[in-house]
Amino acid sequence: MPARGCGAVRGRLARGCDPHGEGRQGHPRDGAVRGRAEALPHGVRAEEPVSVAGRQRVDPDGPLVEGLRREDGDAVERLVERYADRVYRLAVRITGSNEDAEEVAQDALWTAARKIHTFKGDSAFGSWLYRITANAAYMKLRSRRARAREIALDDVLPAVEDGLHFEPMDDWSPRVDEHALQGELRRVIEAAIDELPPDYRTALVLHDVEGMSNPDIAEALGVSLPAVKSRVHRSRLLVRKRLSEYLAAPA
Template structure:
């Protein structure tokens, strides 16, 4: 493991304490048992989070093969470093940070990626966001099949620049806090906020084009 990994894992292990819900005690118990060498306990942690880690990895890397490598490497690294997880944060948050680090390394290594790298300063002027102002027609979950909606949402998210996409996925899909997202991506809090706003507005714009209510008088031209 290199120095960057060490920093990432230390940051993750030192994350701020969070309140634990009913499921959290079970998670910590599983971690304790896994630390003591219980293979079944770590397998249970994998079962709980494998889908979300794979989805996160796919969204960051935009590559199926890379995402599968990230999934495997993240769990391996988590297992190897379990002793450094002190239980001050949720295990899932710690695991996400490891997975994000792995996924970003894949993304940086891939020379074919021509979009903005995550650490490149970017324009944040609101005027660059075109605004489509239209109410949505009903509820997209009812209007489209699950598969259609899944494809629409994935296409929209994949069209974002990696720097926006990753922040959006961590904040709004994986529900990390602004502080956790900033630590995971090594960004300042204002940068996370600014990128999240632009990601949300760009996605809103893209989805509005598909979900907007058509004016009734359009029927006159049919």
């Protein structure tokens, strides 16, 4: 997490302030937060509970979860140290805004600490926290006014219906390995993702960047599984269309 974003998240929680900006004092367990959060490489997800020789799966965050439930004084500090960077990066990928991502990260960590009693242990704690973060980032993105560069997918892609096939696009896949194009292609992809409406952008980022499963995305966003599949599919089509247009343009 950039120094500003990381510091803002820690500083807010360290003061025991509600991340929604109301400034009320939090529980004593929301005490001083120190140290640098553990970094996580791009695209790496939370560890899932593992089983050994048929034993019950063990969540590596088990001690942290128990500390939060007991309201240990340093539990929130350990939560922030371990996950602040991770939830911030997820939030910034969805919202595309450092400022919004700071607010989302604060809100997600605060929510996880306050609602730890709702965590049932059916999945890894990290996965549960990421779903909270994804939902908060999605709602933040939706709350913005429509941006000029956002588009309606129906304006550029036909509706997806049974038996309907999209018009084939040129096969430019061999060119994506050209070293000279790597930087430009990344910019084209990022610009295409920025064009997507919030619903589609969030689904695509969670699926193709964060590697979340369709059922987890559906749960995080509160939508049906078919809706997630459709959004991911149509988002990919737009990205592919923009890449095709770029690669087909005269040099």
